[in-house]
Amino acid sequence: MAAQKIYLTMNRAMNSNHKQYKALLIDLDGTLLDIDLDSFMFDYVDALSQRFAGYLDRDDFVRHLFASTRVTVENTDPSMKNEVVFYEEFCRRIGYSHDQIRPLIDDFYRREFARLSCWGREHPYSGAVIAAAKRKNLALILATNPIFPAAATLQRLAWAGLSANDFQLITTMENMHFCKPKKEYYLEIADRIGFNPHQCLMAGNDTLEDLIASETGMETFLVEDFILQRGNAEPSCNYRGNLSELAAFVEELKQ
Numbered sequence: 001m002a003a004q005k006i007y008l009t010m011n012r013a014m015n016s017n018h019k020q021y022k023a024l025l026i027d028l029d030g031t032l033l034d035i036d037l038d039s040f041m042f043d044y045v046d047a048l049s050q051r052f053a054g055y056l057d058r059d060d061f062v063r064h065l066f067a068s069t070r071v072t073v074e075n076t077d078p079s080m081k082n083e084v085v086f087y088e089e090f091c092r093r094i095g096y097s098h099d100q101i102r103p104l105i106d107d108f109y110r111r112e113f114a115r116l117s118c119w120g121r122e123h124p125y126s127g128a129v130i131a132a133a134k135r136k137n138l139a140l141i142l143a144t145n146p147i148f149p150a151a152a153t154l155q156r157l158a159w160a161g162l163s164a165n166d167f168q169l170i171t172t173m174e175n176m177h178f179c180k181p182k183k184e185y186y187l188e189i190a191d192r193i194g195f196n197p198h199q200c201l202m203a204g205n206d207t208l209e210d211l212i213a214s215e216t217g218m219e220t221f222l223v224e225d226f227i228l229q230r231g232n233a234e235p236s237c238n239y240r241g242n243l244s245e246l247a248a249f250v251e252e253l254k255q
Helices: 008-015 037-051 058-074 082-094 098-111 113-119 126-135 150-159 183-193 211-216 243-251
Strands: 023-026 033-035 120-122 139-142 200-204 219-223 239-241
Touching: 023 183, 033 150, 037 058, 037 098, 037 113, 058 082, 082 098, 098 113, 098 150, 113 120, 113 150, 120 150, 126 139, 126 243, 139 183, 183 200, 183 211, 200 211, 211 219, 219 243, 239 243
Parallel strands: 023 139, 023 200, 200 219, 219 239
Antiparallel strands: 033 120
16 A cells, blocks of 8 residues: 555544554654764764774775674674674774773764764754654654664754653664664564554654564654655655654544
8 A cells, every 4th residue: 555645734534543553763864853964974984083093094994884884784683782793893803992992982972973963953843743742642762773872862862952851762872782774673672662563653764774664563654854765666654744744643643
């Protein structure tokens, strides 16, 4: 069945038959946060590489950083958190221990990461989505890909004008064992919050990383403001619309 396009003028009629969700999982970058992701990532990698200038040259740093991130994303070992997977691979590649490089990384996020906020802007409807979810007593999960540490995720959340206190769970590399687009990532969230995947709605802008939640039984809402289209196929989702339409969609849900 084709995804239902949610329009503000049609919300009440379209939502009359929606089932009762218990949780809203929602992506951050490109969904709640208006961000120039390409520029942000370029500056992020460039700034972080400068911190490692005394250890290895920039090209080697970038190569090892992205290779280690790929290993983390592809991990399927439920006993290893993403942070452990990443640093075991990264440290093996660069020949330095985690204890040796940890002060550099902690200082970077404490002192320098904030200047990258120039690439992120508050979305005018992000607060409306959060407020609507709270009014419907939904558990709110910030389902951002957990390849960043909490320090980076919480700062980006602040760029979106939101608070960590709004969320029951914020996924980061320290507290998750899987990444998007693994369906195990979504199953882990459902297990952590104590709901069946069928009781959850996942909303995000990435046609692969966010919509793959449907493979667990979750319903999905494609947020169209800043779509990341993966491939040429028509996205498979239950609903689609911009962030203001998601806010109205949530507002009309059954309690």
